[in-house]
Amino acid sequence: MARYACFMDLSICAGCESCTVACQNKNDLTADIAFTKIHRYQEGTFPNLKSTFVPNQCLHCDNPPCADVCPTGATYKTAEGPVQVNDKQCIGCKYCIAACPFGARTYDAKAHVVKKCSECYDRLQAGKTPACVQTCITGARQVGNLDDANDPIHKVIAQPNTVKVGGTNFYFKLPEGIARTVLPADSKESAVTYAWQSILQPFGQMALGGAAGAVLLSAAAFVVKSVKKEGDEHGDH
Amino acid sequence: MAITNQVPRAAAQARPDMVYRFSVAERIAHWNHALSFIVLFITGSALVFRGFAALLGRDGLLAAGLVHRVGAGFFTVLTIPVLVIGARRLAGEWVRTSFQFDQDDRRFLVLFARDFFGLKVKLPDQGRFNAGEKINSILQILGWPAMVITGWMLVWKDAFSPAVVQWVLAIHSFTAFLLGAAVIGHIYLASLHPHARPGFTGMTTGWVPAWWAKGHYRKWYDSATGRPTR
Numbered sequence: 001m002a003r004y005a006c007f008m009d010l011s012i013c014a015g016c017e018s019c020t021v022a023c024q025n026k027n028d029l030t031a032d033i034a035f036t037k038i039h040r041y042q043e044g045t046f047p048n049l050k051s052t053f054v055p056n057q058c059l060h061c062d063n064p065p066c067a068d069v070c071p072t073g074a075t076y077k078t079a080e081g082p083v084q085v086n087d088k089q090c091i092g093c094k095y096c097i098a099a100c101p102f103g104a105r106t107y108d109a110k111a112h113v114v115k116k117c118s119e120c121y122d123r124l125q126a127g128k129t130p131a132c133v134q135t136c137i138t139g140a141r142q143v144g145n146l147d148d149a150n151d152p153i154h155k156v157i158a159q160p161n162t163v164k165v166g167g168t169n170f171y172f173k174l175p176e177g178i179a180r181t182v183l184p185a186d187s188k189e190s191a192v193t194y195a196w197q198s199i200l201q202p203f204g205q206m207a208l209g210g211a212a213g214a215v216l217l218s219a220a221a222f223v224v225k226s227v228k229k230e231g232d233e234h235g236d237h
Numbered sequence: 238m239a240i241t242n243q244v245p246r247a248a249a250q251a252r253p254d255m256v257y258r259f260s261v262a263e264r265i266a267h268w269n270h271a272l273s274f275i276v277l278f279i280t281g282s283a284l285v286f287r288g289f290a291a292l293l294g295r296d297g298l299l300a301a302g303l304v305h306r307v308g309a310g311f312f313t314v315l316t317i318p319v320l321v322i323g324a325r326r327l328a329g330e331w332v333r334t335s336f337q338f339d340q341d342d343r344r345f346l347v348l349f350a351r352d353f354f355g356l357k358v359k360l361p362d363q364g365r366f367n368a369g370e371k372i373n374s375i376l377q378i379l380g381w382p383a384m385v386i387t388g389w390m391l392v393w394k395d396a397f398s399p400a401v402v403q404w405v406l407a408i409h410s411f412t413a414f415l416l417g418a419a420v421i422g423h424i425y426l427a428s429l430h431p432h433a434r435p436g437f438t439g440m441t442t443g444w445v446p447a448w449w450a451k452g453h454y455r456k457w458y459d460s461a462t463g464r465p466t467r
Binding site: 088103196207208 | 295395431
């Protein structure tokens with residue numbers, strides 16, 4: 001089985017946005033929806049400028065909070081890594097938009113479905129590279145299989161100045177002099193996710209289950225009592 | 238002043254074995270709140286329990302979402318105006334007294350479990366609402382605005398930041414769990430529990446058996462009927 005990792009060399013990314021367009025073409029998206037967006041980051045004042053391009057897209061978290069909150073299971077994590085959305089199961093509730101730490105989800109009002117980058121999972125399974133990787137004119141984008149010791153991805157992610165976004169399978173090579181802070185923060189469980197999953201949901205379920213259990217126990221007690229009473233009355237006759 | 242309902246003297250005299258407990262406005266408000274909550278609880282559960290969601294499927298869930306919004310309209314809009322227009326004094330007393338627990342109320346809470354499970358117990362005298370009903374009332378009085386505010390925020394979630402929406406969703410779901418737990422107990426007591434169910438007619442016709450009122454709400458019974466029993 002494969003375990004996919006993505007790499008993007010920001011030191012050679014030209015910011016041409018051909019990846020954005022290739023992705024839109026592949027996924028048949030309208031111009032206002034993009035699963036991968038390229039932003040220009042710039043610091044300093046002319047002529048002492050530092051600049052790079054930084055993508056904004058799904059980083060396929062190891063423990064995707066969007067999948068945790070999805071009430072229908074439409075969003076799910078595959079064993080190989082890519083996080084997928086089953087459009088037929090999505091009800092457009094947008095809980096995933098609120099949960100995504102990277103702002104990587106887009107609501108398609110026409111389809112009433114929330115969409116995102118699939119890492120071209122279908123192409124990966126067919127032995128091809130994702131559309132954004134295939135089209136990248138500078139070769140900045142790459143994808144590989146971490147479980148294959150001979151995959152060139154191992155060499156690529158071992159380069160100096162390469163940063164892994166924690167909790168994801170994404171690696172970025174930063175241009176010289178550009179700090180880690182331009183990249184998305186590590187994917188971590190948020191305070192609200194912790195509060196909901198560790199405190200509120202278990203306590204709420206306990207309250208609901210406790211009430212239902214107490215009601216059943218009480219009803220059973222009264223049934224036993226009435227059967228016993230009937231038995232005593234018959235015994236008297 | 239005794240918390241009595243406005244009922245014609247002739248009607249009261251014609252039914253000496255019954256006591257008038259809930260006014261028309263109180264009953265309408267109760268049933269609007271109750272039925273809309275049940276609809277909201279069931280349709281909302283579809284988004285919390287995955288098995289239920291899978292059972293309904295995408296179209297079923299979309300329909301449940303629509304019904305949830307219609308139910309929310311009734312839940313939000315009707316209850317308070319009905320109480321304010323039709324039972325302002327009684328509703329005011331209900332809110333005020335719901336937060337007051339005297340010694341009898343505190344003892345009631347300790348002993349009630351025995352009565353709930355059919356064990357022999359002498360419960361302390363209670364006012365118009367017993368201490369358990371007061372707790373349910375507090376949950377409804379505080380839970381109603383919590384559900385209404387967070388619920389409508391979720392309808393217009395695009396207007397808020399993702400972090401706010403996450404907290405709002407957690408508060409909405411957690412409050413629903415608590416209210417659901419209270420409602421399960423309330424429905425069971427009101428409709429099935431042998432000691433409590435004789436009072437169900439209070440929420441249909443407004444009248445309850447005098448013997449039952451005397452046994453369950455002695456303090457209220459004495460003041461409402463002007464027939465002190467001690």
